[in-house]
Amino acid sequence: MNEWVPRVLGLGAVGAPLLLLSAFGLSAFFTRKLGEKAMARWTAGCVSFGLLSVLGMLAMMLGTGQREVEVEVGDWVSLPAEGFHFRVKFLFDRLSVPFAALTFLLVGVTGAFANRYLHREPGYRRFFLYYAVFLLGMVVAALAGTIETLFIGWELVGLASALLVAFFHERPAPVVNAQRIWTVYRISDAAFLIAALTLHHISGAGDFAALTGSGPWPNSEGSFAPGQALGVGMLLLLAAMGKSALVPFSGWLPRAMEGPTPSSAVFYGALSVHLGAYLLLRAGPILDASPILCGMVVLAGAASAAFGVMAGRVQTDVKTALAYASLTQVGVIPAEIGLGFRYLPLIHIIGHACQRTLQLLRSPSLLYDYRALEDALGGPIPHAPGMIERRLSPEARRRIYRVGLDRARLDAALDRYVARPFVRAFRWCDRMERRWTDFLGGRRGRPHEHEPRRRRERSAAPAAPKAEETNP
């Protein structure tokens, strides 16, 4: 087959979301605003073209028996004399092709749904701009052939997700939640980048072939010493834990449900929440090199799944309950990866993403569905106690209930032991700095917002009688 066929198909898969983002971005900044119909057409056209390109690539790979196709775009930056190259390359294999096809499919469905759901909403254009950023990020991350390219996609997904959670930014709650999600994502991004640089440092190249071993996925074999694999793998695991909301970062997943339902469905229920698992699948050879690392992955996954079950059962709104149900499955998937499975987690991801998208898109009409069900049954839906419910004492059940209701106080613990000391330390530094500059500048006694309240009141107090004295 001609060489240009895979190249055209590969570039088509990545180019379609890039075109969509360019169109929406340019219209937002430079030209006349696009109308709803035009945006819907652009979305449908680009997503369809991208999906067809991926399916075309899949057909070509099946037809020719190729298990791996590399599409080289070229060097983004290169300094040959220093051996520095920032290569942009896309990889189509048994892992990336299903994930990319799933991305186009679910994003397309959600786009069609959102077109009606957000009809005449003031934030319609903003939603579709972030949607385009998200789509590009997901496709780039899924098809990345180098770790740097994967990082680009990873970052775009994070930004789009945080902005979409804060979509209804008139209320403080979505904004606070978006900031928290962005914080977790930044930690995850930093861990990923450090892992990537360490890998680069060890292997001297950024291609997956050099990083995660030779041979097509999932039979690639790495050449890492167990110690190296453990160090890099722990960073990758941290990145995956942040992105997939595994314990102790699980608090952000229900918070993400503050966004519009279509974005909750496709991002946190289906796609971006699986990106951590995707990274672990891609880094399979590193996991294979360290049994301790595999054990840690299983532990993190199992703990998240157990927490998801516990917290999900006591939630009182459907989107939060679905978020925890999602977490349960997203926890099971890394456990499968840690146990050495490769195809099983991939199938699990695809199945879970499709089902969760459907459930979340149906969630606004859940009450209607329940009523229809109850009408059909002729009474309330019967509740049969489960096995655990029957065997546990009422006291134990109450305790588990409280843990679930408090969401295991994971967010509170992170706030107390990580965020608060950090903020306190820097606020103290800020106070000291202001005192120093006030002293130098001869501006004594100026209270400011980081002073403790009592001190502020004390420094403000002498001013009042003086004012009275001068204004009899």
Place this chain on the structure above:
Amino acid sequence: MTPLRLPWLELAILTPAVGSLWVRFRREPAEARRHALAFCALTLLLTIGGWADFIALGAGQADDARGPLSAIAGRPLFRIDDLNAPLLPMGALIYILTILATLRAKIREFSLSRALITESILLATFASATPRGAVAMMILSIVPRWHELWRNGQSSRVYLAHMGLFAALLILGESGVSRAASPGEQPLWAILTLTLAMLLRSGVIPLHCWMTDLFEHASFGTALLFVAPMTGAFGVARLVAPVAPEWALKIISVMSLATAIYAAGMALVQRDARRFFCYIFLSHSSLVLVGIETATPIGLTGSLSLWLSVSLALTGFGLVLRCIEARVGRVPLSEYLGLYEQVPMLAGLFLLTGLASAGFPGTAGFISIEMIVEAAMEAVPVVGPLIVIVTALNGLAVTSAYFRIFAGRPRPSSIDLQVRRPERIAVMITTILIIGGGLFPQWGVENRYRAALGILGSRSGGDAAQGVRPARMHAPGSEAR
């Protein structure tokens, strides 16, 4: 040395100086602003012309021997090389963008005449043919800012205390270094004082308080124009790097990294937008210094590229904050201001410029940060992760400020808050440059690579005729006298 075909540099330096005098006598603020913009645009064209001429000549350096000032002095006063060639248009661009985004209501506080004279001084600093010329211009640049503080009745003690120390150290260090009997024999105390002077000018902790004070008490435009071109980094690259031994570079590197981390943390807890901007700027400008001190081609290239991208991105970022200030007064970050609905374009640019400065993919800073981190990992492995943490914290601080300013319930306003046409033009230019530089970075990186090789060449060899001093390349133990 090869002369330029036209005296681009002298014309570029004289144009804003003449413009300053001209604008000073315009009574109508709108007319003064129009004329100031015309002078700035002409200056920008002249600096671009100089750069293009330099590229066309294909020489390592070129001087302005045909200019009137050089004719009076009897020797070329200004030169252009790979390091300063893009810095000159960048400086001119920062000025034109700032004046473009200055609304009529702000002209009374922000003196156009003073801005133009500082532009002239800045360009002269960048283009000086000798270290002494650069030192003189750096000291001269202190005066207009002090004058503004004094005219506005603000206390200038913090600024004067720090800048006075800077000037003293600079003069002392430069005189010591230039009196060395032969290249490579500069006294230790002179190198140390020169290094300290540049650290002070760059705002490295604990000598950074003048910067927060300036942002709090001078007009935003003045403070922005003083710090955005990163004259301190220029001083390090031009005056310190060629003579500094390894240990001095290590000191700068460690202090810059500490500043980057500290300032990133401080930016997160600020409740005033000006102080927030100051810390974000400090954090990023310190990363530029960290890259310079790696003294490797990749690290230096990354650093010089980051210099341009951070200057541009943070100028855009600062201008957005200034535009918001022009509408709602001093911007508190302790509450949600809900400005998105009124100024969505500014919201977009705020996020874009803020994230670009933190090296977000697709923007001009991304590749630069990657290069610095990679070089740092090679030099000292622990530095790479710390730089990554700094960029993560800066990204957090930017989004936090974004939400504080633009999220929240929209408040009714009696005046139209929409972006004006000049502001829109400034926004578009900044956006195009940030995204264009991010999507097509090769040309810029190659250009900065040549400048990096020039700096490294001056460290290893040196060329007295070119005004570059060679470094002492001895082992640290042999430096003591």
